[in-house]
């Protein structure tokens with residue numbers, strides 16, 4: 419059974435009720451039913467004043483209104499980071515390397531194609547391919563790469579090259595065009611012709627300029643990021659949007675970020691028409707992972723002599739809902755951290771489901787939050803568990819160590835009260851797992867199934883990190899960490 423591609427958005431968004439009390443039960447019911455739209459001010463009030471479980475219940479209701487009560491999805495794909503050489507120096511990044519670093523790499527075509535072959539062998543349908551921004555690679559390298567992938571694996575969906583990469587393509591290749599938008603289009607069109615199918619939302623981080631300048635050194639502006647996605651939508655490509663929070667930003671910055679995504683999606687729907695163009699298909703947010711990163715070395719607010727923890731967090735002082743906050747508004751802005759735990763994660767995800775009324779899918783970030791918070795996320799507005807994880811090199815470099823295979827991800831979805839189903843990049847259901855041959859229902863001995871440390875070999879040029887779960891590389895039982903799916 420393959421479901422139809424969805425095109426769910428209404429041609430006009432639900433109305434805002436700017437004078438509504440954000441805690442009014444009738445108003446919240448209307449938001450949860452998709453009949454009223456939250457303003458940024460109302461969203462901020464909900465963040466601060468609504469209990470977490472209430473927020474979760476509303477987000478769950480909105481999610482069920484869009485996706486029904488029965489099925490929750492996952493995709494089988496593979497993260498391939500084709501190079502770790504990067505001109506940017508994001509302070510939250512433990513992955514990047516300089517060109518002359520001893521562990522800098524760029525994957526050879528054959529190694530990359532082997533990774534795709536391994537993915538196809540386990541029933542995978544797409545690759546998520548992103549890199550650092552490597553000035554050594556010409557446009558022809560990317561065109562040949564896409565050509566080789568599509569020649570060998572025409573059925574594999576290529577979800578590749580995040581907006582910061584496109585902006586660096588423009589800088590590196592100097593394509594023709596009078597405006598940035600024209601230049602992006604000049605680069606994107608040949609990549610699409612060569613096999614690019616959709617654009618991932620990496621590099622979104624936090625859009626507010628004051629935050630972005632502090633953490634995304636050398637990375638594109640929010641305007642440039644959003645412009646890349648607009649070009650993709652005009653070319654008919656679907657994209658995702660992301661947000662990395664829980665560092666120096668204020669809560670208002672997170673809501674401003676959601677607001678920018680919603681606005682640009684509104685514009686795409688209005689300008690490209692109900693049937694035309696591409697869209698932001700999905701939104702995924704996750705907390706900053708601090709290990710091995712310069713940003714992670716910052717102290718928490720209150721941990722430095724002279725801080726007064728009774729006073730607001732500097733990021734909250736600076737944050738403005740319209741994104742105009744400046745570092746001048748607090749002397750310690752950008753110098754103190756506020757990491758996000760499970761409560762903040764679930765609150766953020768639930769609010770994103772309610773705020774982003776024009777986006778189809780909300781993904782649960784089990785990769786950063788762990789399998790069980792990821793599972794709980796299915797009751798806090800998320801309809802999708804993202805990907806089984808054959809390979810991941812970026813957040814794992816920053817200390818995150820979760821990895822699931824298909825039976826485990828199905829088990830987590832089923833234990834949350836839903837039927838697991840494999841989807842494709844367009845969120846079409848490929849294989850709903852109702853019956854006894856389901857990947858999880860087929861398992862008799864769960865003691866053999868453990869979440870496993872990602873990135874064990876720390877060498878993406880030779881091994882898939884989690885590949886031994888799939889019988890694709892040699893396994894090492896001693897490397898398995900005890901994150902057993904609980905229950906059996």
Ligand code: SF4
Nearest residue numbers: 504506508511514550
């Ligand atoms: S996050 Fe991406 S753009 Fe930033 S330094 Fe790391 S690899 Fe480069």
